[in-house]
Amino acid sequence: MSIYYYLSAFLFCLGLLGTIYKKDLISILLCLELMLGGVALLFVLFSRATGFLDAQLQVFFIMIISACEVAIGLSMIISLYRKKNTVYTDELKIISE
Amino acid sequence: MTISKVLGFKRTLVRKMDIYESGVNPSGSATRQYDVKYYLTAILFLLFDVDLVFLLPWALGYQNAQDQTFMIYGFLFFMAILLVGYIFVINSNSLKWEE
Amino acid sequence: MLELILETLIKAAIIVGLPLGSIPIILVVERRGAGFMQKRLGPNRVGPFGLMQPLADVFKFLFKEEVEPSHVRPFFYTIAPLIALVVAVMPLAVIPVAAPFDFNGKTIFPEVFHTDLGIFFAFAVSALGSYGILVAGWASNNKFSMLGALRACAQMVSYELSLTTAIVAMIFLYGSNDIHSIVAEQTGYWFGFLPKWGFFVQPVAAVLFLVGIFAESNRLPFDLAEGESELVAGYHIEYSSIKFAIFFMAEYVHMLVLSGLFIILFFGGYSLLPGMELLVGDSALMLTIMQVLSFIIKISLMVWFFVWVRWTLPRFRYDQLMMLGWERLLPLGIFNLIITVLVVHFRNH
Amino acid sequence: MMFVDVLLTVLTVAFALLTVFSKKTVISAFALLMTLVCIGGIYYQLGSVFLSAIQVLVNAGAVAILFVFVMMLIDLEKYPNNTERSKIKLIITVLTSLVSLGVLALIINNNIDTITVVNLSDSSMKALFDRLFTQYYIPFELATVLLLAAVVAVVVIANNNKQHPGKE
Numbered sequence: 001m002s003i004y005y006y007l008s009a010f011l012f013c014l015g016l017l018g019t020i021y022k023k024d025l026i027s028i029l030l031c032l033e034l035m036l037g038g039v040a041l042l043f044v045l046f047s048r049a050t051g052f053l054d055a056q057l058q059v060f061f062i063m064i065i066s067a068c069e070v071a072i073g074l075s076m077i078i079s080l081y082r083k084k085n086t087v088y089t090d091e092l093k094i095i096s097e
Numbered sequence: 098m099t100i101s102k103v104l105g106f107k108r109t110l111v112r113k114m115d116i117y118e119s120g121v122n123p124s125g126s127a128t129r130q131y132d133v134k135y136y137l138t139a140i141l142f143l144l145f146d147v148d149l150v151f152l153l154p155w156a157l158g159y160q161n162a163q164d165q166t167f168m169i170y171g172f173l174f175f176m177a178i179l180l181v182g183y184i185f186v187i188n189s190n191s192l193k194w195e196e
Numbered sequence: 197m198l199e200l201i202l203e204t205l206i207k208a209a210i211i212v213g214l215p216l217g218s219i220p221i222i223l224v225v226e227r228r229g230a231g232f233m234q235k236r237l238g239p240n241r242v243g244p245f246g247l248m249q250p251l252a253d254v255f256k257f258l259f260k261e262e263v264e265p266s267h268v269r270p271f272f273y274t275i276a277p278l279i280a281l282v283v284a285v286m287p288l289a290v291i292p293v294a295a296p297f298d299f300n301g302k303t304i305f306p307e308v309f310h311t312d313l314g315i316f317f318a319f320a321v322s323a324l325g326s327y328g329i330l331v332a333g334w335a336s337n338n339k340f341s342m343l344g345a346l347r348a349c350a351q352m353v354s355y356e357l358s359l360t361t362a363i364v365a366m367i368f369l370y371g372s373n374d375i376h377s378i379v380a381e382q383t384g385y386w387f388g389f390l391p392k393w394g395f396f397v398q399p400v401a402a403v404l405f406l407v408g409i410f411a412e413s414n415r416l417p418f419d420l421a422e423g424e425s426e427l428v429a430g431y432h433i434e435y436s437s438i439k440f441a442i443f444f445m446a447e448y449v450h451m452l453v454l455s456g457l458f459i460i461l462f463f464g465g466y467s468l469l470p471g472m473e474l475l476v477g478d479s480a481l482m483l484t485i486m487q488v489l490s491f492i493i494k495i496s497l498m499v500w501f502f503v504w505v506r507w508t509l510p511r512f513r514y515d516q517l518m519m520l521g522w523e524r525l526l527p528l529g530i531f532n533l534i535i536t537v538l539v540v541h542f543r544n545h
Numbered sequence: 546m547m548f549v550d551v552l553l554t555v556l557t558v559a560f561a562l563l564t565v566f567s568k569k570t571v572i573s574a575f576a577l578l579m580t581l582v583c584i585g586g587i588y589y590q591l592g593s594v595f596l597s598a599i600q601v602l603v604n605a606g607a608v609a610i611l612f613v614f615v616m617m618l619i620d621l622e623k624y625p626n627n628t629e630r631s632k633i634k635l636i637i638t639v640l641t642s643l644v645s646l647g648v649l650a651l652i653i654n655n656n657i658d659t660i661t662v663v664n665l666s667d668s669s670m671k672a673l674f675d676r677l678f679t680q681y682y683i684p685f686e687l688a689t690v691l692l693l694a695a696v697v698a699v700v701v702i703a704n705n706n707k708q709h710p711g712k713e
Contacts, residue, residue, distance in 0.1 A: 004587060007554050009649035011561055011580075017642035018565035021635065026615060027570050030577050033608065034561060037584050040600075048591050056593050057681055060151075063603050064688050067147045068695040070608050071140045074615050075702040078136065081619050135346050137703050138518070139614040142353045143607040144696050145526075148689060149360040150603055152533075153316065154595070155685075156368035158678045169541050171682060176534055178689040182696040183530070187523060189700050316598040320585075323606030327578065330613055334571060346617060353610065 004045055011038030025077050029070065036066045137191060148179050208289070219448045226503050272335035280328025280446035284453065287318035291456045292375055293488050314373040318457055319363060325412070325450060326352045332443070347514060348414055354521040355411035361529030362401040362408065365536045366461045369398060375460055382464035400532045402462045404525060409458055410505070411521065413451040455498035463494050549590060557583040571616050578609035 011034055018031025040059045047055030155172060162168050290313075313320075326349040333345020370378045560583060563576035581604040588597035678685065 003550055003554050004591070005653045006650060007557060007587075009646060009653060010558065013642040013646040013649070014561050014565055016645060017638055020638040020641070021565065024570060026612065026619065027573055030570075030573055030612060031565060033577060033604075034564060034580065037581060037604075041584060041587065044588055044591055044593050044596065047593070054681070056596055059593075059596055060599065061684055061688065063599065064147055064151075064691065067143055067603060067608060068691055070611060071143055071695050072698050072702075074136070074611060075140060075699045078133065078615065078618065079702050079705070133618065133703065135350050136611070136614045136618050137699075138350045138354055138522075139607075139611045140699050141696065142357060143611055144692050144699070145357055146360065146607050147603055148692050149357065149364060150599060151685070151688060152364045153367065153373075155678070156364055157371075157373060158675060159368065160371045161675065162678060165541065165544065167682075168678060169537065171678070171686060172537055173534075174686055175689050176530065178686075178693050180530065182693045183526070185697060186700055189704060191700050191703050313594050313598050316595070316602075320598040320601040320606070323602050324582070326610060327575075330610070331575070334613075334617070342617065346614070349610065349614075353607075 004041065008038045008041040008045065011035070011041065014038075025080070026074075029073050029077070032073075033066060033070065036062060141186060145179070145183070148182075151175075218452075219445055222448060222499055226506075272331050276328055276332035276335050277442035277446065279331055280325075281442050281449070283321060283324045283328055284446040284449040286321045287453045287457075288449070290314070290317045290375070291453070291460065292379075293491050314375050315363075315367070315378070315457070315460070316373055318453070319360070322412070322450070322453065323356065328443075328446060351514075351517060351521070352412055352414070354518060355408050355525070358404055358521065358525035358529045359408035359412065361526070361533050362404040363461070365398060365401045365529075365533045366405075368533075368537060369540065378460060379464060398462075398532075398536065400528065401536075402458075404529050404532065405458055405461065407525060409451075409454040410502075411517075413447060413454055451502060452495065452499075455495060455502070459491070459494045459498065553583055553587050553590060557587070571613070574609065574612040574616055577612065578605055581605040581609065 015031045015033075015035030015038060018034060019028050022028050022031060040062045043055045043059045043062070047053060152172075152175070155168070155175070159165065159168050329345050329348050329352075333342045333348075367373055370381050372378065557580055560576045560580040564573045564580060567573040567576060582601060585597040585601040585605065588594075588600055
């Protein structure tokens with residue numbers, strides 16, 4: 001069971017690495033989702049260790065928030081793509097028109 | 098879960114016989130861009146699916162709840178908000194497929 | 197521990213082998229049924245009454261040359277049919293064929309994988325169903341197959357919503373998600389002859405679920421994704437011989453799984469058919485056999501219903517199809533859910 | 546039973562690495578899907594059964610589909626792929642994440658004994674739901690309000706795309 005603690009830490013840091021390292025917006029959103037997964041796993045682990053059941057409910061709400069975040073993030077990327085016709089961060093440096 | 102997965106997998110490997118011969122495939126291919134409607138249905142599906150999935154625990158929680166009328170008021174509020182969102186989506190007819 | 201693994205493996209072999217083995221039979225029923233409906237003879241050349249025809253098909257598929265087009269993405273191209281099949285086979289692990297019976301002193305659960313998730317497990321896995329199609333569409337790297345895959349997934353996804361409303365209504369009615377207690381809830385009769393099936397309690401959710409099944413398994417009248425006339429077999433356009441056969445099998449298994457769930461929720465799973473009580477003596481073995489028999493009879497009736505609908509209803513146009521999914525079925529599902537909840541609530545108080 | 550833990554961990558790590566370090570974004574989308582499914586498996590392993598069903602259904606079932614749809618919509622192939630980052634940038638990012646990993650691992654290490662004791666109170670689904678609807682009623686209702694806001698936002702953004710859409 002203790003291996004999962006290290007796994008959740010690893011997932012979080014990998015998501016962090018991906019968010020920084022990736023160039024196009026969609027992969028950044030992907031790696032953000034990875035970080036969320038890591039944190040949610042930690043919640044379940046602690047709920048199991050301390051027997052405090054509410055932690056598992058928090059994971060419910062984390063999932064709802066991550067669903068909304070992905071939905072709105074992706075629609076923003078789409079509208080950005082329509083205007084700037086690119087998704088790559090280094091081409092988006094000059095945001096102002 | 099893994100057991101039926103392993104069994105399913107084994108079965109397909111046995112029957113895979115590769116007689117290799119390259120063939121001509123029809124029209125040329127390019128991943129061109131597609132209509133925005135597909136992504137809109139997927140996003141709206143995600144949001145409403147999360148709504149409905151929240152009802153599953155409610156359906157089970159109703160059985161052994163003490164004050165069931167309180168649960169019902171919560172349920173009606175939940176459905177009211179869901180319906181408001183749904184009506185908004187329909188009236189904005191962003192799901193119109195004019196093909 | 198070893199004994200548990202052994203027992204699970206035996207059950208897995210039976211539960212997974214049965215549908216995969218029965219697919220050739222369904223093929224025969226489909227083609228002969230179609231022939232019967234159009235006043236022509238189905239295939240009856242090969243073997244008695246064409247029963248050997250599916251075996252011939254299987255051999256044909258085995259030996260046809262495996263065309264591997266050059267421009268396709270190799271890894272995903274081969275993995276796509278496997279994903280489709282595995283995802284179709286997995287919910288089978290949860291569908292019970294009979295009530296838990298005790299075998300030399302130990303109660304054995306008929307389904308391979310007994311979790312207290314029960315019916316949720318089947319829906320969680322069938323939600324992954326659209327990935328086989330997506331990967332196939334993307335892997336074959338061809339404009340038409342990509343379009344077909346997108347349209348198939350958009351259709352499956354939007355009908356999953358109305359399917360979920362029907363499921364929530366039924367679980368609310370039965371009050372539990374364990375399949376055995378759902379079936380137990382449905383045994384017994386009202387005023388003597390009418391079996392207490394979910395269908396009579398909640399016909400609206402049943403119709404909703406049925407339409408959802410047709411849409412989810414891309415069967416007529418919803419099979420626009422591989423509508424031969426429009427997209428030349430949609431997402432599995434690039435596949436040949438065995439891989440195409442595997443896709444075909446995955447579609448049939450998916451259809452069987454969904455009709456199995458439909459029967460559990462609305463036609464009382466393995467509860468005995470009205471006439472069957474007399475046959476069952478008091479021996480438990482007889483009871484189990486009868487339950488398995490009644491389940492199989494119900495499934496075969498469902499398959500016949502699929503074939504019958506396939507050759508009667510015309511295909512929907514895509515925008516009608518999506519409009520039906522979003523603007524007609526979903527409100528019906530939501531209102532049906534509200535009404536069910538209120539009725540049950542006021543009946544209790 | 547230890548075998549299953551290790552298997553799930555190795556699978557998750559492999560797919561997570563694939564998500565971050567794959568050349569094509571579509572491959573990283575499918576890899577993310579597999580990571581979410583493996584996390585669902587881990588939840589099942591940890592006993593929170595209903596959570597694993599919800600995780601597989603919501604995250605793997607709907608969110609990953611959204612990613613694949615958008616990726617098909619935004620054609621990424623015709624842009625320079627995202628790897629010729631300068632090496633220094635790569636080293637910096639790897640360093641920062643390693644440092645944070647080290648810190649987290651240290652935290653976990655020195656109180657590993659307190660957190661691995663398992664006093665599994667009855668975490669069956671029934672108890673979970675009772676608690677959900679007795680104490681956590683407000684978040685249950687607010688969740689739908691949040692989703693309503695998300696629906697409105699998405700529809701508004703999609704609509705003003707239509708008025709003056711860029712190159713379709």
